[in-house]
Structures are given as structure tokens and as C-alpha cells.
Amino acid sequence: MTIPHPAQRIKVAIAGGGPGGLATAIALDKVPNVEVVLYEKSAVLREVGAGISIGQNSWNVLELLGVADSVISGHPTLAVLNLNGRTGEELTRTERVVKGKHTSIRTERTHLQAALLKHVKPGVIRYGKKLQKTEDLGDAGVKIYFTDGSSDIADLLVGADGICSVVRDGAWPTYPLKFTGTTIWRALLPRKELKALDPRFDITGWWHLPTSHVWFSPVSQGLSEIAAREYQDPKIHSASKSTWGVPVTNEYVESHFTEYLPQIQAAIKAIPYGAWREFAAFAGPELSRLTAWNNKIVLVGDASHALSGAFGSGAGFAMEDGWVLAQALALFGNDLNKALPLFDEIRLPYYAKMYAHLDEQKQKRSDTLGKIKEPTEEDRVRSKVIGMGGKDMSWIYEHDIGKTWEKARGRLDV
Ligand SMILES: Cc1cc2nc3c(=O)[nH]c(=O)nc-3n(C[C@H](O)[C@H](O)[C@H](O)COP(=O)(O)OP(=O)(O)OC[C@H]3O[C@@H](n4cnc5c(N)ncnc54)[C@H](O)[C@@H]3O)c2cc1C
Structure with a gap:
């Protein structure tokens, strides 16, 4: 050639x-x-x-x-947890080892x-x-x-x-391209504030219920991230492709996670007004x-x-x-x-x-x-x-x- x-x-x-x-x-x-x-x-x-x-x-x-x-x-993000969002039971814990020059991180x-x-x-x-x-x-x-x-x-x-x-x-x-039924809400909040609600929130982890989860992960010394997602049948619920990073009210997000542990609900409530962003997942x-x-x-x-x-x-x-x-x-x-x-x-x-x-x-x-x-x-x-x-x-x-x-x-x- x-x-x-x-x-x-x-x-x-x-x-x-x-x-x-x-x-x-x-x-x-x-x-x-x-x-x-x-x-x-x-x-x-x-x-x-x-x-x-x-x-x-x-x-x-x-x-x-x-x-x-x-x-x-x-x-x-060397330790990653999966937990039950209603009972707090730890279901899996994965410990990773650093391979190569860089550690896996979560950042802004x-x-x-x-x-x-x-x-x-x-x-x-x-x-x-x-x-x-x-x-x-x-x-x-x-x-x-x-x-x-x-x-x-x-x-x-x-x-x-x-x-x-x-x-x-x-x-x-x-x-x-179709709406998958999954909607994601994301925001950042002070890490200290989140950790005070439950020390496990300071470890990267998913807190699950059958059709939803709430994810916590520190992203820096001072900040943590919450990403909460819920699946609803796309045959019934629709979404627009422009729903990508659009602001939503706190009450709206909170209404989707009322069955979670009180400290998870408190974490969701702690997000400053106007900070939540909504993303509709298409695939x-x-x-x-x-x-x-x-x-x-x-x-x-x-x-x-x-x-x-x-x-x-x-x-x-x-x-x-x-x-x-x-x-x-x-x-x-x-x-x-x-x-x-x-x-x-x-x-x-x-x-x-x-x-x-x-x-x-x-x-x-x-x-x-x-x-x-x-x-x-x-x-x-x-x-x-x-x-x-x-x-x-x-x-x-x-x-x-x-x-x-x-x-x-x-x-x-x-
Ligand atoms: C909830 C969620 C969590 C995620 N977490 C992670 C993660 O932890 N790590 C990771 O690696 N990935 C993650 N991803 C995936 C990651 O965000 C995307 O895969 C990545 O951003 C894709 O990059 P891209 O450049 O292909 O597209 P995008 O990041 O979507 O960028 C597209 C760009 O094109 C521009 N654009 C769009 N339409 C037009 C147009 N008509 N004309 C001109 N410009 C246009 C947009 O403004 C944008 O700047 C996550 C995704 C989601 C939804």
C-alpha cells in the first residue's frame, strides 16, 4: 500500500x-x-x-x-457502592486499584x-x-x-x-432516536453538608429503588454531586429533545424520590433553589x-x-x-x-x-x-x-x- x-x-x-x-x-x-x-x-x-x-x-x-x-x-473513585435506597442495605462494594499513571477520578x-x-x-x-x-x-x-x-x-x-x-x-x-423513559436531575452541593447527612454519601455510590436511583459522588475537595434518575414507561411519558440541562423546581425533583431514606430526601432538599438541571435520556x-x-x-x-x-x-x-x-x-x-x-x-x-x-x-x-x-x-x-x-x-x-x-x-x- x-x-x-x-x-x-x-x-x-x-x-x-x-x-x-x-x-x-x-x-x-x-x-x-x-x-x-x-x-x-x-x-x-x-x-x-x-x-x-x-x-x-x-x-x-x-x-x-x-x-x-x-x-x-x-x-x-477507588471505592464504589450499590445500596438499597429505602433500607440502606449495602449490596455491593467494589474496591479498585490504581493501574497506570492516573487514578480514576470524578471531577467537574x-x-x-x-x-x-x-x-x-x-x-x-x-x-x-x-x-x-x-x-x-x-x-x-x-x-x-x-x-x-x-x-x-x-x-x-x-x-x-x-x-x-x-x-x-x-x-x-x-x-x-427515542426517549428511553429515563429522566436525570443533576446538581452540585457542598461536600461537607452532604457528608453530615450520612457519611456514606461521601463515597461514590448508587442508592437504588426498582425504577430509580440517587447517585452521590464527591467531585473535588469542596463539592459533591447528586444525580437522581427515574424511569417511567415511555409509552405513557414523553419528553422533548430540548430537555437537556434545563432548570427545574426543587419541588418537582423532590416529588420523584419520596420513598427514599429520610437522609436521601434531605440531601435532595438541600440543593439551592434554581440549581437542579433536568436531562431527558434519548437513545x-x-x-x-x-x-x-x-x-x-x-x-x-x-x-x-x-x-x-x-x-x-x-x-x-x-x-x-x-x-x-x-x-x-x-x-x-x-x-x-x-x-x-x-x-x-x-x-x-x-x-x-x-x-x-x-x-x-x-x-x-x-x-x-x-x-x-x-x-x-x-x-x-x-x-x-x-x-x-x-x-x-x-x-x-x-x-x-x-x-x-x-x-x-x-x-x-x-
Ligand atoms: C447523566 C449523564 C452522565 C454522564 N456521565 C459521564 C461520565 O461520568 N463520564 C463520561 O465520560 N461521560 C459521561 N456521560 C456521557 C457524556 O456526557 C457524553 O457521552 C459526552 O459529552 C459526549 O461528547 P460529545 O462531544 O459526543 O457530545 P456533547 O458533549 O453532547 O457535545 C455536543 C456539542 O455539540 C453542540 N451542538 C449540538 N447541536 C449542534 C448544532 N446543530 N450545531 C452546532 N453545534 C451543536 C453542543 O452545544 C455541544 O457543545 C454522561 C451522560 C449523561 C447524560
Whole structure:
């Protein structure tokens, strides 16, 4: 196989400035002859949501991007609990050991974003540019239309515009994104205040009832996070795609968790008025390819696998996508017809494994419950926790994208 030399000059437009878009911009900056422009709909980049986990897999890609040292450390998540939210019974406790240079942490989402932003070249990001639609111009590239009436043309459009991706809608117009029934409410509060209610709130942990849970985790010396989620049958309850980080009243959140232990209810009540944010979880099936329009479109991050935050590592996946895309372009001298199929070859099986794992978990949960004649609430909570665990997840949380890339490269005659 011959690599074109010198590299072709191409223009890459990235839609979206989340972890996926920012990581793609950083990685592409190191690829010769690539002009990069990132279009972000917001006027300024602000992360909605409270905390974010940075596990070994995310640290690995942050190292490759040269960003790891810029991430302000958070709180180590070496012990993780699962408990019954009504009785307080501890159901599982996982103790992790530190492997590699970095400890798994939970930190504020803004810390990760600030670290990535620091490494994006000035002038690359164009704010206040909301993609409205896209058009396939054949050999002339992809035309991108913005809501402000302007447009641009690029050789490659990277859809890093999140789970409700406009880029995906354009190239996969029948993609069925649906409300999962799960609503999440997130907020931060002083760690001391939370710990005073129950010392176990100072350990990263899920407090479960059959169709809901409340999660506590410190994110820094001074702050802790509460993420409370509830599942309601989506056949009855609907949600709008725009429900992403919208403020909700305290009373509304409190009304969903009245059956929990008094100290959990007190923690929920302790959130300052106006601080709760609501997120409606949407999801869709796996795609058979992450590239489209004869290798002029590629999806990264949540746009490419609408898994609705499953595995709590989506920012890591998004950054891995961006880094691999850049390596593939560099390897093939920016030949999109060679680089994009390699991207698919590396990332598709990984996402397929995630979808398969979630199906297995669902099955395991219903099998466990199916063995009990008249399951009590405690049985249902237990089967939920059993369904969540028991399998080696190092293929996600210890994934080293650098090694995966080297393996894929080794298979090629390059
Ligand atoms: C409750 C919850 C908890 C989570 N916890 C974790 C965690 O602990 N660790 C972890 O790694 N991941 C976590 N995730 C997942 C993680 O947040 C996402 O997977 C990650 O943010 C995906 O990054 P992204 O860049 O693909 O998309 P996003 O972060 O969604 O970014 C998309 C960007 O595109 C912009 N945009 C959208 N539409 C347009 C448009 N039309 N035009 C221009 N710009 C546009 C948006 O403004 C945004 O800046 C969690 C998710 C949820 C819901």
C-alpha cells in the first residue's frame, strides 16, 4: 500500500464543541495539510451537568492528545457502592486499584472542558453557529447550512454534535432516536453538608429503588454531586429533545424520590433553589457504519452511538473517536477513501460490543427476576444491581486506544 506524499490538502469542518469535537480539533491540528474549523451552536462553551468520571481509558486518550496534565484533578473513585435506597442495605462494594499513571477520578465537567479548550488553536472555534442542514455536493464536498443564513463547504464533516445530531439526521434521515423513559436531575452541593447527612454519601455510590436511583459522588475537595434518575414507561411519558440541562423546581425533583431514606430526601432538599438541571435520556440503535456520503461524513462521540450516557464514559469514547480519526487521516495522507473505512473498522466493533453488553444486562436482570415467584421490592432492587455487574469491564475502563490503534495498523500492509 502506498501512502500519498505529500499529504493532500483538505478542509475538515467539525460540528459541535463537546469533548468529541474539541478532541478531534486538537488531534487534527497535528495532521499535516488539514484546515480545521469547529462550529459550535452556543455563544460560549459552557458544560451543562455536574460531574464527569475520568477513568483509565479517558486518561489514556488525554495523554495521547497531550491534555492530561491540564486536567485539574478531582476526587478519586477507588471505592464504589450499590445500596438499597429505602433500607440502606449495602449490596455491593467494589474496591479498585490504581493501574497506570492516573487514578480514576470524578471531577467537574467544566474542568475537562477547560483542559481541552486550552489545547485548541485560537481561531478554530466559531461560536454561535448552529448547523441546520447538510447537502452532499458529490466530488465538491459537503455543504453546511447554519441557522443564521450562512453556509460553508468542507471536504469532510465531522458530526460531533451530540446525541441529537443534525449531521446524523442529514446522512441517516430515518435514524430512530427515542426517549428511553429515563429522566436525570443533576446538581452540585457542598461536600461537607452532604457528608453530615450520612457519611456514606461521601463515597461514590448508587442508592437504588426498582425504577430509580440517587447517585452521590464527591467531585473535588469542596463539592459533591447528586444525580437522581427515574424511569417511567415511555409509552405513557414523553419528553422533548430540548430537555437537556434545563432548570427545574426543587419541588418537582423532590416529588420523584419520596420513598427514599429520610437522609436521601434531605440531601435532595438541600440543593439551592434554581440549581437542579433536568436531562431527558434519548437513545437509538447501533449504526452499521459511522461514515456516509462516500467518506465525506463521519460521526464521533454521542452522535455515533446514541447510548444515552450508558457506561458513564461517553466523553472518553468521544475523545477516542477524535484521536483515531486523526491517526487514520495522517496514515493515509488525508485520503478520505482510505482513512474513513479504517475508522469504521476500528470503532464499529467497539460500539457493537457496547450495544451487545447492554442487551445482555437487560436479559440478566429479567432472568434473575424471572426465577422469583412473587418478587418483593428488595428482590427487584437486587436483580437490578446484579444486572449491572458481574462482568469484566476492563475492555471499557482500561481501554488503551493507542494500543488498539497500533494493532489495527499492524494488520495493514503500510
Ligand atoms: C447523566 C449523564 C452522565 C454522564 N456521565 C459521564 C461520565 O461520568 N463520564 C463520561 O465520560 N461521560 C459521561 N456521560 C456521557 C457524556 O456526557 C457524553 O457521552 C459526552 O459529552 C459526549 O461528547 P460529545 O462531544 O459526543 O457530545 P456533547 O458533549 O453532547 O457535545 C455536543 C456539542 O455539540 C453542540 N451542538 C449540538 N447541536 C449542534 C448544532 N446543530 N450545531 C452546532 N453545534 C451543536 C453542543 O452545544 C455541544 O457543545 C454522561 C451522560 C449523561 C447524560
